[in-house]
Amino acid sequence: MMTLMSSQFQPVLERIAAEIERTPDRGRPADYIPALAACDPRTFGMAVAELDGTVYGVGDWREPFSTQSITKVFTLALDLAREGDELWEHVGREPSGNPFNSLVQLEYENGIPRNPFINAGALVVTDRLHSRTGDAAGELLSFLREESGNPALAFDEEVAASEAAHGDRNAALAHFMAAYGNIDNDIPVLLDQYFRQCSLRASCADLALATTFLARHGIRADGNRLLTLSQAKQINAIMLTCGTYDAAGDFAYRVGLPGKSGVGGGIIAVVPGRCTLCVWSPGLDERGNSVAGVAALDRFTTLTGVSVF
Numbered sequence: 001m002m003t004l005m006s007s008q009f010q011p012v013l014e015r016i017a018a019e020i021e022r023t024p025d026r027g028r029p030a031d032y033i034p035a036l037a038a039c040d041p042r043t044f045g046m047a048v049a050e051l052d053g054t055v056y057g058v059g060d061w062r063e064p065f066s067t068q069s070i071t072k073v074f075t076l077a078l079d080l081a082r083e084g085d086e087l088w089e090h091v092g093r094e095p096s097g098n099p100f101n102s103l104v105q106l107e108y109e110n111g112i113p114r115n116p117f118i119n120a121g122a123l124v125v126t127d128r129l130h131s132r133t134g135d136a137a138g139e140l141l142s143f144l145r146e147e148s149g150n151p152a153l154a155f156d157e158e159v160a161a162s163e164a165a166h167g168d169r170n171a172a173l174a175h176f177m178a179a180y181g182n183i184d185n186d187i188p189v190l191l192d193q194y195f196r197q198c199s200l201r202a203s204c205a206d207l208a209l210a211t212t213f214l215a216r217h218g219i220r221a222d223g224n225r226l227l228t229l230s231q232a233k234q235i236n237a238i239m240l241t242c243g244t245y246d247a248a249g250d251f252a253y254r255v256g257l258p259g260k261s262g263v264g265g266g267i268i269a270v271v272p273g274r275c276t277l278c279v280w281s282p283g284l285d286e287r288g289n290s291v292a293g294v295a296a297l298d299r300f301t302t303l304t305g306v307s308v309f
C-alpha cells in the first residue's frame, strides 16, 4: 500500500467497481418509503472530487438518486454558520447507539436529541434553519446547486409525498420535542420542509463536489468562507462519530473517514485537505447503510492509504 497521486484515483475507482460487480450480496433497498423500494440493488456509482473541482467517477456516478439523510450534513452546516454555538443547546454531539429513527432516548434526555444526524436531531436543525431563513429546503437546494455547479438539482415530489404518507415516526419525534419546547415551527410546516429536504435528488458527482467545502476547512467553491475552521472540524468529527448511526464505530474502523449515509443508498465521505467521495448503491444493511457503498469506501482507503488516520 502507498499513498497515491490524484491522477491515480481513476484506476482505483475502476478496480473497486470491478470488485463490487463480483460481490453477490448487495443488501436490500429501503422499503419503508415505497418510492425507494423499486431501486435495483445492483446499481453502483462512485466519485472522487478534488479541491479544485476535478472529479473522477465510475459506474452510475452521474445518475441522480434520492439523497435522503445525506442532506443532514448540509442543513447542519447552513444552520451552524448562521447561529453558531447556540445550536448545541438544542441538539447534542454524542453517538446515539440507536437506529436513526429511534424515539427511546428523547424522553430520558428531555427532548434534546443526541446528535444532528439522527432524525430527531435533523428535525431540530431543519426547524432552526427554517426559523432563520423562512425556507430551509430552499436554502439547501440553492447551496447544493451552487456547490455542485448543477442548476438542475431538484426535489422529488413523489418521494416527499410517499414519505409524508408514511411519516408517523418523524411526526411523533417532532411532536414529542415540541412538548419540550425544542421545536419552534408548526409541525406540519416542519415535516413538509424535512420531507422535501430528504427527497432531493443528486448524483455522486454532484454530492462529491457539494461536500468539498468540508475538505477545504469551510471554504465554499466560490472561495467564500461558510464555516470557521473550528466549525468545519466539528462537522467532520460528528460525521465520523455519528454519520452512520448505530454502525458509526464499524464505519470508522473500516473506512477511517468522516462519512454520512442515507437510506437512498448514498454515502458521502471527506478527506480533509485532500478530496471528497460519494458512493451510491441502493442495497442497505440492517442498519440502513449501503452494503456496497461501505465496502467500496473501505476498499478505497485500504488501496490508496488516503485516510485521516
Ligand code: DON
Pocket: 067, 068, 069, 070, 100, 101, 119, 163, 170, 198, 261, 262, 263, 264, 288, 289
Ligand atoms: O426520515 C426518514 O426516515 C428518511 N427520509 C431519511 C432517513 C435516512 O436517510 C436515514 N439514513 N440512513
